[in-house]
Amino acid sequence: MNASPKHTNSLIHETSPYLLQHAHNPVFWEPWSEKALALAIEKNKPILLSIGYAACHWCHVMERESFEDETVAAYMNTHFICIKVDREERPDIDHIYMDALQAMTGSGGWPLNIFLLPNGKPFYGGTYFPPIAIQKRASWMDVLHGVKNAFENNYEKLVEQANELTNHIVRNVVVPMNSTAGNTTDVLENKEEPLATKEEIEIIAGRILQQADTQWGGFGNAPKFPQTFVLQMLFRNYYLNKHEASLVHAIRSIDKMIQGGIYDHLAGGFARYSTDAQWQAPHFEKMLYDNALLLGVIAEAYQITEKQSYKKVIEKTIHFLQSELYNEHGAYYAALDADSEGVEGKFYTWTYAEIKSLLDESIFEDFCKYYQITEAGNWEHTNILWTVKTMEQGMQASFEKAKATLFEARSKKIRPALDYKIILSWNNLMIVGLCKAYEALGNLAYKQKAIEAMHWVEENMLNEKENYFYHTHTKGVSKSFAFLDDYASLIQAYIHLQEVTGDITYLEKAKNWMHYVQAHFIAEDGIFYYYTPDYQKDIIIRKKETYDGAQPSGNSMICSCLYYLGTLFENEMWTKQAEQMIRSMRKLILQYPSAYSYWAQCFSIMTEGYQSLVAVGPSVRKGIEKLVSRFLPLKMLLFIPRSISTIPMSLSKQSNDNQYFICKNKTCYPPVDTLSEFLAKV
Secondary structure (H helix, E strand, O other): OOOOOOOOOHHHHOOOHHHHHOOOOOOOOEEOOHHHHHHHHHHOOOEEEEEEOOOOHHHHHHHHHHHOOHHHHHHHHHHOEEEEEEOOOOHHHHHHHHHHHHHHHOOOOOOEEEEEOOOOOEEEEEOOOOOOOEOOEOOHHHHHHHHHHHHHHOHHHHHHHHHHHHHHHHHHHHOOOOOOOOOHHHHHHOOOOOOOOHHHHHHHHHHHHOOEOOOOOOEOOOOEOOOHHHHHHHHHHHHHHOOHHHHHHHHHHHHHHHHOOOEOOOOOOEOOEEOOOOOOOEEOOEEHHHHHHHHHHHHHHHHHHOOHHHHHHHHHHHHHHHHHOEOOOOOEOOEEOOEEOOEEOOOOOEOHHHHHHHOOHHHHHHHHHHOOOOOOOOEOOEEOOOOOOOOHHHHOHHHHHHHHHHHHHHOOOOOOOEEOOEEHHHHHHHHHHHHHHHHHHOOHHHHHHHHHHHHHHHHHOEEOOOOEEEEEEEOOEEEEEOOHHHHHHHHHHHHHHHHHHOOOHHHHHHHHHHHHHHHHOEOOOOOOEOOOOOOOOOOOOOOOOOOOOOOOOHHHHHHHHHHHHHHHOOOHHHHHHHHHHHHHHHHHHHHOOOOOHHHHHHHHHOOOOOEEEEEEOOOHHHHHHHHHOOOOOOEEEEEEOOOOOOOHHHOOOOOOOOEEEEEEOOEEOOOEOOHHHHHHHO
């Protein structure tokens, strides 16, 4: 197929906004498919696999500089089979080849440009390549020439490299790296050692705090990511050990983030990360998963502190999500781009003159002083709204009016592009975030939005005939088998929905999908899970993900769900498996808690086990708000009108009146008759 500015390539038939962005490139891009892979074998050409996502700034830059260049495209088309992948649509492919790049170079990122043999095995790659070589970074054409020549003249060496690299990835899939023992049997037999102790939670927090930036919050230097699970781990150490330093730094970090430019002071919502240590200048893309996870951690911060600034940030962030990423039927889109009009951050930044022309003289100087606005600009000759003062100081009525004026003016600008993919795991995280926001603030609308989102997911992303979920849904088209983190976050969402609604059907769904995960994702060791299901066949290897990055790993989420559901349903196989997973990960959790901080949260629960709070009676659900508003990270809630045969801890609990039980380690203490008595004992 010929492609030129007047024509299109094969991506025109796709639904992903990222792939459609490249559909008019003169490059003969193909989507990842059996057809494209077979074509590489038939033509005996190397595959040029380019992976990115719609909100990626440097992906756009490389497209403009190289993929839209007719000469560059002609060379790519002649010598390569060119495949484009949206990493959010196919994270399984991204994980495999990002691992390969990191093994080759020690680092990674996007755009990910990697070269494969016709059989799909990787042999060379990199991230962004400029059109002209700069600062030890080869030009894109130099890379293309080098790979083409190596493929034609040194093929055997490339095969050797590709086989070695693929074997390296496979070896790292077998068991989590650096596990406590040399093999699974040793881990399972090590039963004398306590599973987890409160002292070890203190050790974990201490190691986290070694990396703390005590001036600006967060951890380490620039770039800075929110690291929500790490902050939640500090909250759990405070809860278990009354460790003030853990609380102080977690609160400091949240305060500095919401003062910074990473938080949108006009509309609410957070950008993906900060490019500096002060949280001032973000990388401006706004992702659904970041905002969902930040809702959760700020909701916990509000439960602990009841700071009104946290309430305000939660409310504004949910308003942003409803205004900008909501599909009007229940689900949430993936992201907003970092760029508008081809310039990163243009939508969000201001000149001094713009602000002066919009605000009343009576507030202008104070507003500029508070938000660090200067004539010269506080970032690249323009201004980002951020402050070094408390958020409470900025909540005065005159400032709110000024921000409303700027917001109205900004709404007339050309907006960043919307990535309108609906991703299952991200929506599940959003459901959990809404549940946590409801728990903290008691706003019934948040609970209702969580219920509606789950209903939409079930109606639109479940293949009922074949009994599996899809990973994405874009403009009416569902694609890709759901991955481990999709199902793990789905189960978590069901668990949270039951806790805020008292609707036991959510628990039954959670249990059923856990059985499904056991059937289709479990690895040969019987402990960990593959990222992809056993019926997916279009990848070179099945990976196990254990690292908690910007999102929790599928294995850490499943471990948490196994322990919860195993405890609740008294399924000892599930609780034992969760404990085995933790034993295997124990050394990594203790030594590198920042990289395994969702695992560490499950580890913290195992120090004492769940405290089950069971309420039985005709009107117990009316008391949900009072109980969930408290920060109780070890809680397991059941609000049921009567005893239910499928839930062991509800058996023998039957009354015409309300009764409240606290249960721990399969033992329930004598019931009390009122919620106030119950709350006093928790």
